[in-house]
Amino acid sequence: MAQFYSAKRRVTTRQIITVTVNDLDPFGQGVARHNGKALFIAGALPGEQAEVTVTEDKRNFAQAVVKRRLSDSSERVAPRCRHFGVCGGCQQQHASVELQQQAKSRALARMMGTRDAPREVDEIIADNPWGYRRRARLSLNFHLKSQTLQMGFRKASDKELVNIHQCPVLAPQLEALLEPLRQCLSELKAVRRLGHVELVLADSGPLMVLRHLSPLENGDRQKLEQFSQTTGVALFLAPDSETLEAPGNVAPWYHSDGLRLSFSPRDFIQVNDAVNQQMVARAIDWLDIQPTDRVLDLFCGMGNFTLPLAKRAASVVGVEGVAALVAKGEYNARHNSLKNVTFFHENLEEDVTRHPWAALGFDKILLDPARAGAPGVMQHVINLAPQRVVYVSCNPTTLARDSEALLSAGYQIRRLAMLDMFPHTGHLESMALFERI
Incomplete structure (x- = not known):
């Protein structure tokens, strides 16, 4: 046949x-x-x-x-979350925290050295590995077959939604909101037209941002406002990617190094507050800020490092590419009576030498770039010839690349730390101190 x-x-x-x-x-x-x-x-x-x-x-x-x-x-170890292995949020709950930290530290050491001579990691900056996330974005989807609202994170293997009922890496106050929030959103007439909900825990209290894809009826607004009042969660509504409505007219804030920093729910703030506080303190210590120092903070955001630096230095310049964050940094400087700090809105991927702040002299420089690193400013940092440079990184690959420029210019790595900013995940964050020989 x-x-x-x-x-x-x-x-x-x-x-x-x-x-x-x-x-x-x-x-x-x-x-x-x-x-x-x-x-x-x-x-x-x-x-x-x-x-x-x-x-x-x-x-x-x-x-x-x-x-x-x-x-x-x-x-x-036994994973704490019943969704582990399906949900794509965490990858390492099956490993002890000590093993996770050791693995990340070894990887950082390899990337910052050579195959034959890894650069030793001097310390691990960490805190409670559970309940650390003060921010989470939950996707929403109305499941037609079951006629129920799904709320959660994407699967590890594909784009399908995992309908979560617990999340032990979330701050407990946010985790406790999952079920009552699901119930509230399920009762809305607009339940089929919801995009996502973001939960944030500020020092001023928890808040939620609801992205809705069509206008909300008055009845739905009333239900959301009642949920806000009952749970003590500040409500923000987002009918599109640009607009943010605050029915309760709430301005969230958090503390950093004794300063009170106001922010918008859409502003970037570090997810792990406890590690962030240690990170800021370590950066100040490594830079050895003196009352006579002029300090430059590149990729400064809304001033997470800039404002604490300004408490100790003669003057600080913060440079950031997002105009809204520059405005918020300026507001927070005024609110905290810091008159020795100046913010500039500039694209740090372009030639910075033509800007007024770039011609100033600086004793110390801090960089905290996004995942792409800071290749556009490394040569200018070298030309400014600061005594010390602290580089905070969310991507060890670009940290290693940008470090080569400083090492070739006569700087040495004096300190290297692994930041356990996201326990149980594959995120590896770090910071390094460079000192001119």
């Missing part, structure tokens, strides 16, 4: 092998060696032996999933 090829009957054989895991990467994947290259295994921990299925085989590395664990690491 003749057989003909059919694309529909094509079968791809996935190889099953037994390996011993010897490392953990920053993203929570176990690392083993197979056929002379790294094999990354989701859910496996160092010291564990497992049968794994190879799912992707590239020239320089391979990916695999665990088919059966043959042994358990002493660092394996």
Whole structure:
């Protein structure tokens, strides 16, 4: 009997092998060696032996999933969240916090040094690994089949929504709002036309921003305002990406280094308040701010570092690319009676040498760029020849790249810290102190 090829009957054989895991990467994947290259295994921990299925085989590395664990690491712990493994928010709840921190520190050391001579991480700046998130954006979707509102985060594997009922990394005050908020939103007539809801815990109290895709009827507004009053949550409504309505006329604020900082719910603030406070204190300490110092803060945002620096230095200049954050920094400087700080709105990806502030002399410089790093200003930082530079990074790859410019110009890394800003996730944040030789 003749057989003909059919694309529909094509079968791809996935190889099953037994390996011993010897490392953990920053993203929570176990690392083993197979056929002379790294094999990354989701859910496996160092010291564990497992049968794994190879799912992707590239020239320089391979990916695999665990088919059966043959042994358990002493660092394996029970995840606190019942959604772990499905929800894409956390990747490492199965590993002890100590192991997570060690893995991230080793990865940072490798990136900041060479293969043969990793740069030692001097300290780990951390706090409570649970209940640390003071901000979360929850997607909303009305499920037609079940006629219910889904509220949660995206899956680890695809864009599908995970309908969460708990989130132990959320600040307890925000986690406690999940069920009553779901109930309130489910009762709205506009339930099918909701985009997302953002929860933020400020020192002034919790707040929520509701993105709705069509105008709200008066009845829906009344239900939301009643929820706001009953729970003590300040309500903000977002009919589009630019507009923000505050029926209660509330101005949220939080404390940093003894300063009271006002912000808009859409302004960037650090998610982990406890680690942020330590980070600001460490930056001030590393820079060794003196009363006569002139300090430059690049990518300054609304003044997270700028304003605490201004409490100690002779003068501080903050430069930021988002005009709204510059305005908020200026407001907070006035509100806290800081008259020695000046903010500028500039695109730091362009040539900065033509701007008035760029010609000033500075003793110390702090940089806190986004994930893309600060390649556009590194040469200018070098030309300003500050005595010390602190670089705060949310991407170790760009930190390592930008560091090369400072090292080539005669600076040395004096301190290197891993910031455990997002426990149980693959985010690796850090800060480094450079000093001119």
